[in-house]
Amino acid sequence: MKRYIDNAADWLSVINVAVLLVFLVVPIVVMIGMSFDGREYMGGFPPSQFSVRWYVSFFSDAYYLRGLSTSLLLAVIATVVSTTAGVSAALALDRYSGPGKQALESLFISPLVVPAVVIGFALLLFFAMIGISDGFTRLVGGHIIITFPYTVRTTLAGLVGIRKTLTEAAMSLGANERQAFWDVTFPLARTGIVAGAVFAFAFSMDDVAVSLFLTSPDSYTLPVAMVSMMRTNFDLTIAAAAVVLMIFTFTLILILDWTIGLDRLIGKGVFRS
């Protein structure tokens, strides 16, 4: 009886994994397949003819290209600004141990708690009130605030592991505080900083909810361009655009794995050495 129940449970768990893999992977496969569709009409999956014309159409469409270049520029600016501010805030929080430390920390993480639509809506009203109507400036503001908490959090997590004695040792061996920081603390904290920057870049590239409120006709991101095409258009250029966006995401994950290691990011838990 015991073995019978365990076998049934094993089978159930195998079926669960199989169904889940199909559910998660098949849509992606369908999308990649359809992006290489060579037919003249919108047909079913799998395509009977293959071509790269949707990619040609994506890379020659000024509307998408403008979105892509705005997205990349925006992601770079947002990542640089929020990483700089985030690292400096994390350094201060790590050293500081007075009253209100916890409160300051949750204050800096708080943009994560506010739903993206609420941030977008609030920034729209705020920029209108102070008279900023330039789309790109508004987008920069929005993307900085949604990426900032990630950089604070990962840097802080990276700094916690560094023992104070190491800096003290460097200083007792004659380094001044600046040397101790650049030669000891910074290299050790680098993984946390890189992880934060990669997260920031990824979330900036992905955002729709905040950007949709802040775009203007001449400043829009690639995801916003894709959303508006999805509503009106039924050609497969969107599939090609989605595959391009996906390649960016997976490149970022590879960078994350090379620099930090996904295992270290997730942690192995207390009961594994």
Place this chain on the structure above:
Amino acid sequence: MSTTKRTVLLLLPGFALFLAFLALPLANVVDESFRFFEPGRIGSAKDAPYTLLNYAEILEPAYLRYFAETFRFGVLSSLIAIVVSFPIAYSVARQRSPWLRKLAIGFFVGMMFLSTLVRVYALQLTFGSTGYAHFLAGVLNVSPNSRFYTELIVVFGLLHYLIPISVITLLGTIQNLNPRLIEASQVLGASRLRSHLSITLPLCVPGLLSAFLICFTLCLSAFVIPMVLGKGKVLFVSNLIYARFSEIADYPSGSAVAITMLIIALIAIYGITWLVAKGFSNQDRGRSS
């Protein structure tokens, strides 16, 4: 330079960003939410009188429907997500082959990072009219144009987004569970299923609850998924806020909905923090005993 002065200087840029792009805009939304709105304007007038009307409106059935819909989809999808993810997270956490473990973690992290828009479009192609809509609708014996089918696809969209996140979240919980406890119960004669039900599950309750709440808050703020996959038939609170901006420019009402949504999200997140704190003290007990 004194230490305090340097700390203040280091905190300054982050604090300025917080103030300019979050605190002040939100304060402005709170103010706007109490303003009287004249139909036909864009936003409220500069000296519009204060009123509670925008909040009273939310209690009307037409508005409550959006909240009810968001909650219904959120609870249902989060429940399915954690039930499906738990056994998977368990087998990844206890995976002996380092190669398989890395592959599985890489897969779920990759799926987690996948752009929401890419996900939504892939699901639309797969389950839309050119994809397997007729097949799936045929199996379920419904029309691909029915409301039920649209709702199903929205749930699929939410699950595609939530499952990788809950697997990764639960992985952390399970890894911190002492495997000796399960071994002990099996040595004492329990079946594997029984020992999981009476030991693993109860010890994971705080982790499961916080995974549920994480999923639920993500559903609350989901925006692109209902917008694209819901085809106008399924609308969440976030879509209502967007409509207040893009369709009728009733900013005061949009503000009141936004503040209400923010308060609900804060309550859910406060719940998570509390549960996580509780979970840690539980685990300490499990470890020392």
